[in-house]
Amino acid sequence: MPFENRVALRGSTRTLLPGSEQISAVDAEEPMLVTVVLRRRAPLPPPEMGRCMTRDQFNSSHGANAGDIAMVQQFAGEYGLTVAGAYAPQRRMVLSGSAANMQRAFGVSLAHYEGPEAGIRYRGREGEISIPSEMQHCIVAVLGLDNRPIAKPHIRYPQAAAATGTFTPPQVAALYGYPTGLTGSGQTVGIIELGGGYSTSDLSTYFGQLGISPTPTVSSVSVDGGINSPGSNADGEVMLDIEVIGSIANRAKIVVYFAPNTDQGFLDAITNAVHDSSNKPSVISISWGGPEDSWT
Secondary structure (H helix, E strand, O other): OOOOOEEEOOOOOEOOOOOOEEEEEOOOOOEEEEEEEEOOOOOOOOOOOOOOOOHHHHHHHHOOOHHHHHHHHHHHHHOOOEEEEEEOOOOEEEEEEEHHHHHHHHOOOOEEEEOOOOOOEEEEOOEOOEEEHHHOOOEEEEEOOOOOOOOEOOOOOOOHHHOOOOOOHHHHHHHOOOOOOOOOOOOEEEEEEOOOOOOHHHHHHHHHHOOOOOOOOEEEEEOOOOOOOOOOOOHHHHHHHHHHHHHHOOOOEEEEEEOOOOHHHHHHHHHHHHOOOOOOOOEEEEOOEOOHHHOO
16 A cells, blocks of 8 residues: 555654643644645756846746656545645645544644743644655655744834934935935835735825835735735834835835745745746845744
8 A cells, every 4th residue: 555654754843832731632624724845856056146047947947846746646635635736836735634634644643732922822733744655755844734923023113212313214225325226117026924914005105205206016915815914013014024125116016925924824925926927026025034943
């Protein structure tokens, strides 16, 4: 029988957030979406100044292998999972199914936990993910079994005493010698956001007060159900990202990719932005982050 022999997925060891308490076991029928990341068809060449590839060249040379995709499809069927999406250029497959089948497929035990910080609840696991030995060379990562928050915005609000010496983004650009006369025309800047949102009217007011004309074009893309949802502390991070970019390169198209704040959401947002053949961002900005030891 295929897929009977098991090995640990390299680098997949998880520990619970310190101070977490288990709330409940995961319901066997809880629906789940998991991202499986596959190896590249061929490794990337070392970076070289001045050398670049088109998206089509990159996809054809460094996307996922069709044989690897077929193997994951067979594996999913064996465990009652459905392939919800297969994206060869992104080396990404999305599997859907019940929590019970996901736990069987990847050899994990899942439960719901309450984290040490107020308001943090997540589905978590401990130990390693296991995969069939036939797949150990083609699977790089399995994301989404554990959906704890993985990053946070790093905006800092000034204290009252420090608020007297502030700079606008164009003033900061001038201090750093940013070239004048460059507007970003013809370019698209993608911004990764893992929460919060922006208000178009607030952006118009901000750019108007700075005399930025024309007002930058801003749109949003939903990834894994993440949406532009203003109304939280993360709004400051989202608005700051857009305002800095739009104030300095006001003719660049700005596209904001909203995704859940999980390892799965973070990766899916980046791969969606990199491979967005509609908006075609040439620059991607990420201001959310976290320490490396919080990742698998």
